[in-house]
Structure formats: structure tokens, C-alpha cells
Amino acid sequence: MAEGRRDPQPGDLIEIFRPLYQHWALYVGDGYVIHVTDEEASSIFLSSSSISATRAKVKMELLKDVVKNDNWRVNNKFDRSRTPRPVKEIIRDAEQWIGKEVSYDVLKKNCEHFVTMLRYGKGVSEQAEKAVFGGATALLGTALLGALAVLRVALSGGKSKI
The missing domain is CATH 3.90.1720.10 (endopeptidase domain like (from Nostoc punctiforme))
Structure with a gap:
């Protein structure tokens, strides 16, 4: 069709x-x-x-x-x-x-x-660019979340509230 x-x-x-x-x-x-x-x-x-x-x-x-x-x-x-x-x-x-x-x-x-x-x-190729940049964005987001978690622990004097 x-x-x-x-x-x-x-x-x-x-x-x-x-x-x-x-x-x-x-x-x-x-x-x-x-x-x-x-x-x-x-x-x-x-x-x-x-x-x-x-x-x-x-x-x-x-x-x-x-x-x-x-x-x-x-x-x-x-x-x-x-x-x-x-x-x-x-x-x-x-x-x-x-x-x-x-x-x-x-x-x-x-x-x-x-x-x-x-x-x-x-x-x-837009679909290849989306795959690359979409994957890179997800990887960057994960890295940022990890860095924020480490920073939070460091700022709290090494004590996690979890």
C-alpha cells in the first residue's frame, strides 16, 4: 500500500x-x-x-x-x-x-x-544521525546522572542518604 x-x-x-x-x-x-x-x-x-x-x-x-x-x-x-x-x-x-x-x-x-x-x-542519512546522536545523548545523560550522584555524595561528606 x-x-x-x-x-x-x-x-x-x-x-x-x-x-x-x-x-x-x-x-x-x-x-x-x-x-x-x-x-x-x-x-x-x-x-x-x-x-x-x-x-x-x-x-x-x-x-x-x-x-x-x-x-x-x-x-x-x-x-x-x-x-x-x-x-x-x-x-x-x-x-x-x-x-x-x-x-x-x-x-x-x-x-x-x-x-x-x-x-x-x-x-x-538522518536515521543514522538520529541513531548516533540519540545514543550519544543517552550516554551523555547517563554520565551526567552518574557525575551528579558522585558530586552529591562528595558534598554530603561521603554520607549517602540512600
Whole structure:
């Protein structure tokens, strides 16, 4: 079932809502997308998001086959802040990657980085940034709470009221 605009145009970014993450593909026309996928994944939960994956493959497949039963939408999310490259260049560059094995890192070089690099000339992944900064924020919060507890004990003369 599709969500959002149902008529993708060549060069559009396609966001696919998987159960635990978003998978990204680039629409190239005639119902096809180009995307980075972890071929070794044995389940949809691991495909293109496997933390242990270090290599992935660039494939051209029908959008309906990549989406399966998941929701999707056209999401050219950076068009307001970045100028998309010319569509012919986006498609030409994307097609050069088909069938190639690429390095893959869920936080630094994932499917979202791949398609935003093609569309805008710079790879960006908001979901990776959220994972990194969200994890860093949680770690910082824990460290601050620990430091406050130590400070409280030190200020109370080493006597805890617990």
C-alpha cells in the first residue's frame, strides 16, 4: 500500500517503511528503482540494515518487488535546502553502480547515504544521525546522572542518604 505521492518521477527518492527502519531507493523510471541491498540477509528485518554487514550490492529492481507489502512514499526531503542534481546525471550515475558490490556501514554508508549522494551530490542519512546522536545523548545523560550522584555524595561528606 503506497503512502504519499503515487507517481514517482525519475530521480525521486523513495522511502520504504520497514518494520524497524526506513529503506531508501532511487526511482529511475518505468517502475524501477536502484538501491543498495545486503544480499546475504536472510530476513526482511536484516535487509539493508544489518549491523554486521560490511558489503552490499547495488541492484535495479521493480519498485513493487522492493516495497513488497510495506508502505512507501516519494521523499525528496532535502529539496528545500539543497539543489538536486540534473535528473539525467542522477540516473546516469545511478546506472553505473548497478551490479557493483560496495562497502556498507549502517551508520556511515547505508542505502540512504547512497541515494542522497546521487540526488544531491552529498550522502546524508538522518536515521543514522538520529541513531548516533540519540545514543550519544543517552550516554551523555547517563554520565551526567552518574557525575551528579558522585558530586552529591562528595558534598554530603561521603554520607549517602540512600
